[in-house]
Amino acid sequence: MSDAAIILDSLEKWFPPALGGWRAFVQPFAFPTLPALRGVSLQVKQGEAVALLGVNGAGKTTLLRILATLLLPTRGNASLAGYDTVKEPAAVRRQIGYHAGSDLGFYARLTGRQNLQFFGRLNHLAKKFCADRIADLGERLGLQNNLDRQVRTLSSGTIQRLSLLRALLHRPKILLLDEPTRSLDAIAAADFRHFLKTEALRAQGMSLLFASHTLQEIEFLADRVAVLDEGKLVAFDTPAALRGAAASASLEMAFAKLTGRRIFSPEEQLSS
Amino acid sequence: MMRLLRDLFVFFQRDLRIASTYRSPFLFETIEALFGAATFYYVARFVDSPALREALPRGKTYFAYSLVGLVFFDYLHAAMDTFDRSLQEARDTGTLEPLLVTQVSLPLILIGSAFYPFVASTLRIVVYLGWATAFFDFPLRGGNWLGVLAVLLATLLAFCGFGVLSAAYLLLFKRGNPVKWFILGVSSIVGGMLFPVDVLPPWLQVIAYLNPVTYALDAMRAVLLDGAGIASVLRSLLILLAFAGVLLPSSMLVFSWVLRRTKATGTLTHS
Numbered sequence: 176m177s178d179a180a181i182i183l184d185s186l187e188k189w190f191p192p193a194l195g196g197w198r199a200f201v202q203p204f205a206f207p208t209l210p211a212l213r214g215v216s217l218q219v220k221q222g223e224a225v226a227l228l229g230v231n232g233a234g235k236t237t238l239l240r241i242l243a244t245l246l247l248p249t250r251g252n253a254s255l256a257g258y259d260t261v262k263e264p265a266a267v268r269r270q271i272g273y274h275a276g277s278d279l280g281f282y283a284r285l286t287g288r289q290n291l292q293f294f295g296r297l298n299h300l301a302k303k304f305c306a307d308r309i310a311d312l313g314e315r316l317g318l319q320n321n322l323d324r325q326v327r328t329l330s331s332g333t334i335q336r337l338s339l340l341r342a343l344l345h346r347p348k349i350l351l352l353d354e355p356t357r358s359l360d361a362i363a364a365a366d367f368r369h370f371l372k373t374e375a376l377r378a379q380g381m382s383l384l385f386a387s388h389t390l391q392e393i394e395f396l397a398d399r400v401a402v403l404d405e406g407k408l409v410a411f412d413t414p415a416a417l418r419g420a421a422a423s424a425s426l427e428m429a430f431a432k433l434t435g436r437r438i439f440s441p442e443e444q445l446s447s
Numbered sequence: 448m449m450r451l452l453r454d455l456f457v458f459f460q461r462d463l464r465i466a467s468t469y470r471s472p473f474l475f476e477t478i479e480a481l482f483g484a485a486t487f488y489y490v491a492r493f494v495d496s497p498a499l500r501e502a503l504p505r506g507k508t509y510f511a512y513s514l515v516g517l518v519f520f521d522y523l524h525a526a527m528d529t530f531d532r533s534l535q536e537a538r539d540t541g542t543l544e545p546l547l548v549t550q551v552s553l554p555l556i557l558i559g560s561a562f563y564p565f566v567a568s569t570l571r572i573v574v575y576l577g578w579a580t581a582f583f584d585f586p587l588r589g590g591n592w593l594g595v596l597a598v599l600l601a602t603l604l605a606f607c608g609f610g611v612l613s614a615a616y617l618l619l620f621k622r623g624n625p626v627k628w629f630i631l632g633v634s635s636i637v638g639g640m641l642f643p644v645d646v647l648p649p650w651l652q653v654i655a656y657l658n659p660v661t662y663a664l665d666a667m668r669a670v671l672l673d674g675a676g677i678a679s680v681l682r683s684l685l686i687l688l689a690f691a692g693v694l695l696p697s698s699m700l701v702f703s704w705v706l707r708r709t710k711a712t713g714t715l716t717h718s
Binding site for chain 2: 188191237240244246247265269273275277280282283285289293298325338
């Protein structure tokens with residue numbers, strides 16, 4: 176039995192092109208010709224935090240959506256806590272807390288608490304446990320004054336915090352977070368990172384796979400970083416090792432070297 | 448079983464809470480039902496003639512006949528509409544994705560989301576018939592209520608299959624609903640909503656008797672207006688259950704295939 180929380184084995188995902196106009200009539204079912212993931216293999220250990228780093232379109236969200244059972248891989252396998260995402264999706268969903276990175280996904284006319292109770296009940300949480308957990312996590316995420324307001328009156332950052340609370344509500348073993356602090360202000364983002372590291376990862380031993388463009392966040396949270404480029408895994412190591420391998424002072428420069436891209440240095444940015 | 452019921456109740460509670468945040472629709476719908484019943488009453492009085500009475504089943508007024516047709520047809524409409532509407536709403540509001548990563552399956556999400564609309568449609572029937580009885584002499588007292596319940600359940604089961612098929616279509620093609628269009632469009636002509644199917648030309652009558660709406664309306668009129676026992680509508684009930692027996696499993700198979708396909712193409716949550 177492997178001690179890995181997540182195993183990806185030669186995972187591939189190809190999408191069909193989105194056809195419009197007359198071609199959509201002539202060819203309603205197009206073949207998958209657009210690659211999103213190309214043979215990605217990696218393992219996330221139990222209790223480990225792994226960051227997915229890549230430019231837009233590198234395949235980070237696709238990877239997270241496959242693990243959340245929202246997408247089927249074209250080839251290869253993915254498993255979480257020993258359950259295959261294709262053959263045992265219901266068992267996989269019992270293990271995960273998923274945050275899609277969007278500030279949609281709530282019933283606008285219900286309050287935050289009512290929304291969370293609804294999703295908690297669909298995860299088969301007992302009423303009392305669910306209520307206590309909402310109150311506890313609400314306080315930790317600074318939501319206590321917003322839980323009883325209708326979601327339509329909340330800011331996008333607050334809705335995002337609600338979404339993070341929802342992902343944590345049922346104490347999942349594995350957290351899949353897509354850009355978890357995207358809409359948060361600097362203070363809320365720092366608080367959330369701290370909460371993730373001390374509570375979710377250290378105290379509760381959750382495993383974390385998250386996509387982020389915030390390198391400071393990756394440095395703070397990630398034990399290892401998976402660098403994706405055009406659907407391929409180009410590097411997978413600790414932040415320090417990635418910097419060392421690319422002979423770079425910062426993760427930003429290492430990322431640029433590993434993906435063959437050029438980043439303007441601070442001096443160049445100032446002089447331009 | 449308890450968990451299933453609990454899950455269904457959770458959806459019902461959600462929709463009731465959402466509905467309660469809108470203050471006026473129930474009041475307006477109640478008043479609208481009065482206008483609807485009044486319109487049919489006066490139209491029925493206007494068109495009443497010996498020829499019409501001859502064409503109708505014995506002892507039925509055209510008002511009672513057409514009102515049951517209209518109200519019950521509305522119910523069938525809800526049965527077919529509710530699945531794809533709940534799916535579309537979930538997709539448009541972005542709640543579909545979070546729902547899909549919970550521990551309930553998509554078919555259960557659809558069934559759960561249909562729960563409240565069915566209850567609301569049933570209440571609408573009650574309101575319509577209530578106004579019609581109170582003000583327009585609708586013959587409600589002789590109804591066989593157990594029979595009404597049996598016909599409602601059998602109809603619901605038969606039409607849920609169509610509802611699941613139209614949700615599958617929506618999931619795959621994103622817009623349009625040919626299943627609903629075909630069934631409801633054809634049924635409004637050949638389903639016996641406003642006139643008996645006997646007045647149709649023979650070839651249309653063949654279509655009428657291949658349509659579950661015809662059996663549902665026949666049975667409902669018999670139990671509600673004539674107080675007929677279950678035995679007298681047993682044939683219609685069995686035909687409706689046969690439709691359900693074929694449509695429910697086959698629509699679930701189609702839906703499963705579509706779900707798999709949209710997960711493969713990445714279009715599950717696209718609109």
